[in-house]
Amino acid sequence: MTGRWIDAGIRFFLYALIFWLPYSSAAVEICVIGAGILWIVKRILLLKSSNRTISGILKIFTPVQNPLNRWIGGFLFIAFLASLGSLDPAESLSNLFTKTFEWFAVYFLVLEVFNQKKHWQIAGTVFLITSAMVLADGLIQSYITQKDFFRGHVIDPGGRVTSSLETANGLGAYLTVLIPVGLAFLSIEWKQRLRNTVFLLFFIITMWVLVLTYSRAAWLGVLIGMAFCL
Structure with missing residues (x-):
C-alpha cells in the first residue's frame, strides 16, 4: 500500500x-x-x-525492462568515455550527471510508475493544457502585446515568437514534440464531431505558431517526422 x-x-x-x-x-x-x-x-x-x-x-x-535499455546503456557509456577524454573532464562529468543522466532517470521513472492507461491519459491531458497555454501566449506575443504574458519575453526584432520559452528555436523544438501528439489524436476516430473539430483547430494553430518561430531546423524536423507518418 x-x-x-x-x-x-x-x-x-x-x-x-x-x-x-x-x-x-x-x-x-x-x-x-x-x-x-x-x-x-x-x-x-x-x-x-x-x-x-x-x-x-x-x-x-x-530499471524496468525495456527494449531501449541496452541502447541507452551504450549511449551513456560512450558519453562517459567522451567526458573522460574532454579538455575539462570534471566539468564534462558534472554536466553528464546533472543534465544527460537526469532525463534518462525521468524516462525510467515514467516506465516504473505509468503502468495504467489512465496515468497516460492524465499526462496527455496536462501536456495538452500547458501546450494550449503556450500556443495562446505565442499568438498574443506576436499579434497583440509583443511580449509573452508568463515571463515577459519581448519579441525579437525579427518577429520570431518565443512564447514562454527562452528562444524561438526552443519553442520550435517544443512544438516539434507537440505536433505528433496532435496528429495522434486526429488519427483516432472520435464519435463526437466537436472533439474532432477541436483537435483539428489545435493542430492548425500549432503549425501556425511553428511558422512564427522562423526556426528552419524545427520546420525540417516536423516535415521529416510527418513524412514518416505518411
Missing part, C-alpha cells in the same frame, strides 16, 4: 514537470528532485522488506 502511495507521489511530480516544462527550469528541477527522493524512499522500504541477497538488491535497483 505504501509503495502505491509513493508511486502516486512520483506521478504527481512528473505531471507537474510536464506542466512547468515550458515555463520554469527551476520548477522542473524541483519536480525531478522530488520524484527522485520518493524513488529513493521506495527503494529503502523495499530493501527493508527484501531478503537482502545480492540478487535481491540488484533486482530492486534494476
